[in-house]
Amino acid sequence: MSKGGRSGATSLISGVNVFQEKVFGNKESLFRQLGEGQHPGVLFITCSDSRINPNLLTQTEPGELFLLRNAGNLVPPRCSAPSGEAATVEYAVAHLKVRDVIVCGHAKCGAVAGLLNPTSLDTLPAVKSWLGHAAGVVEETDRVAAADPAADRLEIAVERNVLKQLDNLRTHPAVADALAAGRLRVHGWVYQFETGAVTAHDPSSERFVPLAEARREKFAAPTEAPSDAPPTNRSI
Ligand SMILES: [Zn+2]
Structure with missing residues (x-):
């Protein structure tokens, strides 16, 4: 088409x-x-960018990924203001009991580029405000770029933004509880849509490495579902 x-x-x-x-x-x-119901194993958080197709990328079928998409794959931290992101995270983790959450940034992200060039957002006040949830990413980018001047600043920022959103994700009570109980894992990915390459954050080395190099057990199948799991026959 x-x-x-x-x-x-x-x-x-x-x-x-x-x-x-x-x-x-x-x-x-x-x-x-x-x-009869949905039992997705993964909450996949990525950008609204039209060049990303999560099901195509991961070769998954309907029912396998619970998706959260917005400009810049941002996750507002826990706060009192209602947000679709907080509701989606809570529903996925506390109700559907997904076992993995993946925050997937991508190459040439316009939202992250806007972070690096705020004047480009002067005519996009809603985007500019929204990007407040990526506070500190520019400073982190500058810090990393100073140590590696040859690196592409936007590529660094995309990675730093993924890590920032993982930090924001952990502030949500449902996520914190699931992590403390050992029934949830969180992952940071970056997708290079032009080549199909995917890198994953390796906490042990603090680097993004090719996904194939990421230890397989980090994405191992979940253990048996808790017996008190609520029915998951409602869609959202
Ligand atoms: Zn994007």
């Missing part, structure tokens, strides 16, 4: 027709099964 350009509503409708006529039938049993 799309060749990397702009898809209008007409082409989307054509896509729905193709899905209904040629795709749905092959997955009908899966969709009927999902009608």
Whole structure:
């Protein structure tokens, strides 16, 4: 349908027709099964950027990823103000009991680029305000860049932003409780959409390394679900 350009509503409708006529039938049993409830294992937090397709990247089917997307893959820290991000994190971790949360930044992120060049956001006040949840990322970027002047500043910032959002994520009570109970793992990834490469943060070396090098057990299958797990037959 799309060749990397702009898809209008007409082409989307054509896509729905193709899905209904040629795709749905092959997955009908899966969709009927999902009608009984969802049991995703992973909360996948990434940018709204159109160049990212989490299910394509991870080769997952409907029902496997609980998704949270916004500009810059930000997670506002715990605060009193209601937010969709807080609700999504709470629902995924406390109710659906996902076993892993992945914050996935990406190459050439416009939101992170805006962090590095605030004047570019003068006509985007909502974006500028939203990026307040990435406070400190520019300073961290400058610190890392000073030690490695040849490195690409935007690439550094994308990685530092992922780490900042993991810190924000840990402030949420549901996440803190699950981490303390040893039933949740959090991961930081960066996706290079132009090459398909993915790097993962390695806490032991404090570096982002190719995902293939990340220790497999960090993404091991979860242990048996707690017996008091609430029913997960509600969608959101
Ligand atoms: Zn982005």
